[in-house]
Structure formats: C-alpha cells, structure tokens
Amino acid sequence: MGFYKIGKVVLRSMFKKPATLMYPVVPRTWQDRTRGHIGIEEASCILCGICAKKCPTNAIEVSRDQRVWVIERMQCVQCGCCVEVCPKKCLFMNQEYTTPSTEKTIDRFSIPEQPKPAPAAESKPAPAADPKPAPTAEPKPAPAAEETAKAAE
Numbered sequence: 001m002g003f004y005k006i007g008k009v010v011l012r013s014m015f016k017k018p019a020t021l022m023y024p025v026v027p028r029t030w031q032d033r034t035r036g037h038i039g040i041e042e043a044s045c046i047l048c049g050i051c052a053k054k055c056p057t058n059a060i061e062v063s064r065d066q067r068v069w070v071i072e073r074m075q076c077v078q079c080g081c082c083v084e085v086c087p088k089k090c091l092f093m094n095q096e097y098t099t100p101s102t103e104k105t106i107d108r109f110s111i112p113e114q115p116k117p118a119p120a121a122e123s124k125p126a127p128a129a130d131p132k133p134a135p136t137a138e139p140k141p142a143p144a145a146e147e148t149a150k151a152a153e
Contacts, residue, residue, distance in 0.1 A: 034095045035078045038078070042112060043090075045109075046087075046114060047062055067111045073098045074104050075104075
C-alpha cells in the first residue's frame with residue numbers, strides 16, 4: 001500500500017518544475033519591497049547627521065570635519081529608519097543582503113565637498129500679470145416680456 005503512495009508522488013513530481021532554485025546558476029529575483037543593505041549617493045549627501053541620530057542600533061556615524069559617512073554592516077538591522085528621515089533622499093535600500101562574514105564589515109564613504117551657490121543678485125520680482133476681467137453674462141429677457149410677445153402673435 002505504501003508503495004503506491006510513494007509511486008504516485010514520484011510520478012507527479014517528475015512532470016512538474018522543481019520547487020527549489022539552482023542557486024549558483026540561477027540568481028534569485030528579489031521582490032520590490034525587500035529590505036537589503038543601506039546604500040548612499042555620496043554626491044547628494046550634505047552630512048546632516050539625522051540618519052545617525054535616528055538609527056536604533058547606532059550603526060551609522062557621520063563626521064562633518066573629515067567629510068566621512070561610516071556604516072557598520074553587521075550592526076545594522078535593515079530597519080530603514082535612516083532612509084525615511086534623510087532630507088536629501090541620498091540613502092536607499094538595496095535589494096541584496098550583506099554578505100555573511102565572520103569579521104565586522106565597516107564601509108567608509110568619503111563625501112565630496114558641496115559647491116556653495118553663488119550669492120544671487122537682488123532681483124526684483126516680476127510684475128503681476130493684469131487680471132482678466134470677470135466674464136459678463138448676457139442679460140436674458142424677462143419672462144413677462146416673452147409672454148407678451150407670444151400673446152401679441
């Protein structure tokens with residue numbers, strides 16, 4: 001009796017695609033909302049430090065005088081709090097996880113100097129456009145005048 005049950009399962013699974021992926025050969029496709037490791041666009045970062053203050057595990061350090069942004073990958077819990085509070089939106093969540101390791105992974109990003117905007121010459125505000133005149137409705141004849149016109153016919 002048990003032989004028939006096993007044979008049924010074997011025959012059914014022979015004609016279906018495999019339930020698992022061949023990992024090294026076929027890379028995994030990540031879903032859109034996967035929280036991977038934190039990434040940064042160095043060019044748009046202003047080193048405000050809000051991300052470091054909001055991080056619950058203190059995995060992020062910001063040094064303004066050295067112009068360095070540092071994250072300890074093994075201390076980060078990928079909660080995304082830093083990404084949500086970044087005023088310039090230069091932080092983002094990659095859809096890949098940090099590679100497992102027995103050593104601490106600390107990533108240092110040097111932030112380039114931001115060019116300061118040139119002081120704008122005092123410019124006068126543009127004059128306001130002339131407002132359009134209010135549309136006028138055509139006067140309609142009084143209903144009494146219509147009745148008298150019909151009665152005259």
